[in-house]
Amino acid sequence: MTEHNLVSMTAPLRDDFDIPCHDIGPAEKLPWVVLVGGVHGNELNGIFVLSRLANLLRRAAAGQHPDFRVRRRVMVVPAVNVLGVNTGSRIWPFDKTDINRSFPGHPAGETTQRIAYALLAGTLSARHRIDIHCSNDQFEELPQVRLYEPHDDERAGAYLFGLPAIVERPMSGVFTSTLGHAWRHHGGENYVIQAGQAGSLQLPHCERLFQALLNFLLHKGALTGTRFTEPEEDVHYFGVDQSVPVISRGAGLFVSHLEVGRWVRRGEVLGNLHDAFDGDIISDITSPASGLLSGMRRQPLLCEGDLVARVQSLGAEGAAMNTYLHGQGQ
Template sequence: MREINLRPSPISSTVDFSAEGVQHGFLRLPHSRDDSAWGSVMIPVTVVKNGEGPTALLTGGNHGDEYEGPIALFDLARTLKADDVTGRVIIVPAMNYPAFLAGTRTSPIDKGNMNRSFPGAPDGTVTQKIADYFQRTLLPLAEIVLDFHSGGKTLDFLPFCAAHVLPDKAQEEKSFELVRAFGAPWSMKMLEIDAVGMYDTAAEEMGKVFITTELGGGGTATARSARIAKAGVSNVLKAAGILKGAVESGETTWLDMPDGNCFCFAENGGLVEPFVDLGDQVRSGEIVARIYPIGRTGDEPLNIRAKMDGILVARHFPGLVKSGDCVSVLATIVAA
């Protein structure tokens, strides 16, 4: 277990998380800067509470260039009524608010990647201070955590909801039950290539039921991906017994990322030519993409070959890649 700084958080909330009803407010983080000596980062937050019941913590904008979560959660914060809730819903549509305002993956203030900054630090950078507040204040309030993601500006995904394979199988099964309820077209048993410092890891180490998504990419949302996000969060709250009504999820296809062979990375930079599209079947050894050197004409391209059988679930989005960029991700179809 990672050591946590016990100094008080500099963040204060303008909402009372224990109060009944609907409250809209801010998590206020003092931030002195050139254009505002006594300025603050004001992170929007909504809490809806009605009686006793479980608490769901709903977050988007962990990375600032991913938009399905903020769309679904700003809409939910606007429309959710206390009478429809049993328990409590905490909504933070844009965790890394400075990154969200800038439309960037990481914070423009400190270049902090929120999803690699946990457990955070109350005396650290702006991103670390926000992570610390979630670690020590918000996560302990919740039993269920849904954190929305998509591919941002540099990746594009099949739309899926996901949870991780965990040592605690009871916790794992509860997480996958909510993945089923979310009802995305695809559902993933997800493998992380770098889980250190992740919000996911922080929540799971506390024993929370944690699910996440990858709902598209390219630095924008689509009508389809926004609909999936809105329906999914409603289904999760209904399945948890927090929101009234029946779960309305449809068919989903289950996927598994069994090991590191799922990932292909660029060893050289250049121009990417995709050989397969999202959802296409691929055999081990087949070309999934080709990278053309762009310094001069006539040089041979580098072929990126699949290291396993599977379907393409993610691809690099812009047409140019750099050495070390993730070019493709494969997964296998498995039984539910």
């Protein structure tokens, strides 16, 4: 059990920086699971949950946890964008680049390319790889597993988290430079999890995410424990044609009382659009499909064409809607 730096960089004009990694369990073995958070520095749910999870794993590995023992090697990188965390920034602060658009990276490239290269190299040997994101700071995502053109082991493995939604996506050309995509070329099982909204902590999502990661580690044999509760909620799998975006047809203040994770009917009012000057309700915004409300806009200033919500339908209602499929947080 050690803490080491996955990346260490020197810089001529400012302080050096490191990207620290918890390396827990039998060091002579290849990592069984690697968990990565904070590729975007303002996605705090994942950073918080991974730091707490590493705390549990370290105590378990030292024989100091009453309920759990570590059986296999687990690596945890709570925050990749260490400088972005300091400034609350999604992107790398100095050159304004998105680390998750820099993979597979290059050992002699710009800083973000070097970070990407080192992160990829440092995580490839793990059998199971998990990259945790939030949405952006305007949109809230129900904690969910995202799969991109998965193989059958990934489809089966996604259920082990016990999160309420597994959402399968086609691979977009825009997303070929992400960590999740880079991992796919190297076998193993690869998962992207989205949970909540960037810029703040949503504790109910954090608790759900923490339990989900614990479930996965237990099911995969990385941990054994006495406190192993099967998730209570049903897990639903949504295929590529089952994501239905709700797009605004007008501008105004969007107000909604609905929580993500509830089931809505086609035509149900998701929220109201108010005139920001006189307060009149301009229109109701209704759900175009029946299904699980998996994402909701939380920044209320709405323009025409903005994404308001996302509904996961049990039917193939999203077939013609291949825009807005990806969460902005990845």
